Every structure is written in structure tokens, then in C-alpha cells.
Amino acid sequence: MGVASEARIYRRTEAGKRTLESQDSKVPAEYRRVLGLVETDAHSDVIRGFLRRHSDRLIFEWLDTMEQLGLLARYPKPTSCVFDQGPEFKAFEFQSMLEQNSVGIGTNQLCCSGSNGLRTFGCFPRDEHR
Numbered sequence: 001m002g003v004a005s006e007a008r009i010y011r012r013t014e015a016g017k018r019t020l021e022s023q024d025s026k027v028p029a030e031y032r033r034v035l036g037l038v039e040t041d042a043h044s045d046v047i048r049g050f051l052r053r054h055s056d057r058l059i060f061e062w063l064d065t066m067e068q069l070g071l072l073a074r075y076p077k078p079t080s081c082v083f084d085q086g087p088e089f090k091a092f093e094f095q096s097m098l099e100q101n102s103v104g105i106g107t108n109q110l111c112c113s114g115s116n117g118l119r120t121f122g123c124f125p126r127d128e129h130r
Contacts, residue, residue: 007043007044007045008043008044008063008074008075009041009042009043009044009074009075010038010041010042010044010047010063010067010072010073010074010075011038011040011041011042011072011073011074011075012035012038012039012040012071012072013070013071013072013073015069015070015071016035016038016066016070016071016072017035019031019032019035019071020032020035020036030051030054030062031062031066031071033050033051034047034051034062034063034066034072035066035071035072037050038072041075044059044060044063047059047063078101078103079103079104080103080104080105081098081103081104081105
């Protein structure tokens with residue numbers, strides 16, 4: 001199991017929800033705490049912020065293990081960003097953020113904010129879609 005400190009976004013799975021609700025004493029207290037923090041979607045930096053007394057390495061080991069156990073699911077890294085021609089997307093800061101994160105740039109020819117978004121390859125397991 002490789003531990004990476006790259007920022008990630010997690011979602012609690014149905015199995016994670018059941019585990020949290022069961023309050024099973026066999027589940028480590030730290031796992032239950034993480035499951036309680038991840039109500040919908042949670043960035044790894046937010047989780048780390050609540051668990052400051054633990055090392056980043058240990059926290060990412062927990063997250064990796066919980067993902068392997070099916071208690072958490074991780075959003076895949078975006079491969080491209082599709083956006084309209086609005087000025088906020090042409091700004092240097094936005095363009096730099098895409099470049100720094102190796103996210104490809106695609107454009108939406110319509111000026112329609114409803115079609116802006118990130119594209120990924122891969123998705124959550126089928127039963128996790130809402």
C-alpha cells in the first residue's frame with residue numbers, strides 16, 4: 001500500500017455509513033471519527049485539519065485502508081476542465097491552477113455556466129451513484 005500525500009476528495013460509501021451507524025467496537029475509533037467527518041464529500045486537507053495530532057502519513061494510511069475496505073470512495077483526478085468563455089476562466093490564476101495540476105483545458109463554445117465542469121476517467125462503484 002503506497003502512501004501519497006496528494007490532495008484527495010473522499011465520499012463515505014453505503015458500507016461506511018452502515019459501519020458508522022453500527023458503532024461496532026471492533027472498528028477503530030479513528031476510522032469511526034473519519035467516517036463521521038465525511039458526511040458528503042470531504043477534501044483530505046479538511047480531514048487532516050480535524051486530526052492534527054496525527055501525522056499526515058498515518059492519516060493517509062487510514063484513508064487508504066478505509067478505501068480498500070470499501071468504507072470510503074475517492075473521486076478520480078480530473079483529466080480535463082470544460083468551461084465557457086467567461087472571464088473567470090481566462091484569469092491567470094485559474095489557468096495556472098489547471099497547469100499546475102496537469103488538468104487539460106477544453107472549452108465550451110456556449111456561454112452557459114451549467115455546462116462547466118471537470119471530466120474524469122473512472123467513477124465511483126455503481127451502487128455509489130446518487
